[in-house]
Amino acid sequence: MSPPDHGPAEPELALVLYRALLEQLPEGVVVADADRRLVLSSERAERLTGIRLSEHTGEDVRDALPLVASDGHSFWASADPWGGLRTLSGSPEQRLLLPEGRSVLAATRHVRSGPDRRLQWLVMTMRSTRTRDRIESETAALVTTVAHELRSPLGAVRGFSQTLRNRWSQLRDDQKLWMLDAIETDAGRLQRQVGELLEISRLDTGRLVLRRRDVDVLALIRSAIHRVVSGGADPDRFRIVSEFDEVCFVADPDRLAQVLSNLLDNAMRHGRGTVTVAVELRRREVQIEVSDEGPGIAPEHRAAVFTRFWQARGRGGNGLGLYVVRGLVVAHGGRVEVVDRPGGATFRLTLPRVAPEGS
Structure with missing residues (x-):
């Protein structure tokens, strides 16, 4: 008994399954065959290119998807996957231009077979340039x-x-x-x-590599204040508050000194009045607060102060200092925040007294 003849239904079912699989991928996908015909395309590829590729199935992929390289030449003519070197297994990701000013980051994979390594399938993946x-x-x-x-x-x-x-x-x-x-x-x-x-x-x-050792944070604070004063600041503007003469814990002294210097510079640049550095020793943590008596930070800006290039309006600076502060504090296993307190800006650092496991 011969097997039943399913006719053309089998390849159509395969295409449906392939399309369903393509839609699960995070990248846009376009597939062309050995005759340069567009065989498959995903909805994401259509969104990225702005072209209804499904309406061009069976057409020459070079016409359906007119891609231009950054040098102004046609990508298909330059890469020539069908007639070029048959040792190539694909092309690296590059920015390709499309009509109406669109662009995508695209790469190709060449599926070859036979002794002459003839191209059987070309699979192009693409993603947003955003x-x-x-x-x-x-x-x-x-x-x-x-x-x-x-x-x-x-x-x-x-x-x-x-x-x-x-x-x-x-x-x-x-x-x-x-x-x-x-x-x-x-x-x-x-x-x-x-x-x-x-x-x-x-x-x-x-x-970033931290070189941790026992450090006295009060000594680091005094040194940071001395540096600011040596740059011309009034020494009477600074006050250190702590119930201890020494507060020691495990940290990278150079990076912690940089954090303190950045916060002091920030207070001097954006604040007014007395700059107070308060240190509190807890069972497992050390808490450091740097506060000033200036205009403070508006609630709607507090989530953005630790991002790159954030600047208080009209106050200058490069907008990188607090970004570095947050990165170094997080690297220590700690956290930094803007405290909601009237009468100026207050930055609170909370650092572990011992190095976290695995750090």
Whole structure:
């Protein structure tokens, strides 16, 4: 007895199943056969391209999906999956342009068979360019912001250095010392800016390494205040509140010092009045609060202060300091928040007294 003849129903059923499988994938998918005909396409591919690809099934995929590479040439002509090198198994992901200003990130996979490795199937996957566009936009914003922030101290260092070199014999000793102090201050500012950039790179790529040891946070606070005062701040504006003479716990002293310096700089830049640093020792945690007597942070802005490039209106800064603060605190296994308290801005750090397991 011969098997029953199902006729054309079997390939149609297979196509239905394939389409159902494609719709489960997070990427848009387009499939063409050995004759360059569009065989399958997913709904997500249609949304990404803005083309009703299902209406072009059976047509030449090059006409149904007119893709243009970034150099302005047709992707299909440049890649030539059917007539090009038969050793190629696909093309890497790249940005491809479509009509009406659309673009997608697309890659292809070539399914070949036979001794001549003839192309049997071309499978193209595509995804939105939104994430890459956002990253590129943030990178451009970072470059612009950093260039702006570095220009001022670099200009000051260069200007004072030229003045000292060209007018050394005409300047009084006190004038020379003042200019050297200014150069040292601006050089320190440059060093901190570069340090922030390095920390952002480490945080974003997961390459941050903490070197933990026993540290006295009160000593770090005093050192951070001394640095701010040496830059010209009034020492009477700072107050440390703690019931202990020492508060020791396990942390990376360099990164914790950077956190404290950023919070103090933030209080000096955006706040007013006395800057108070309060330290409370708990059973398993150390709590540090840095507060000022300025206008404070509006409730609707508190969720955004730790994001990149957030800036208080009209207050300057590069918008990266608090982003670094949050990243370093989280790396320690702690948390940082803006406390809802009248009479200024208060930032609260909560850090574990011992290093979390596995860190």
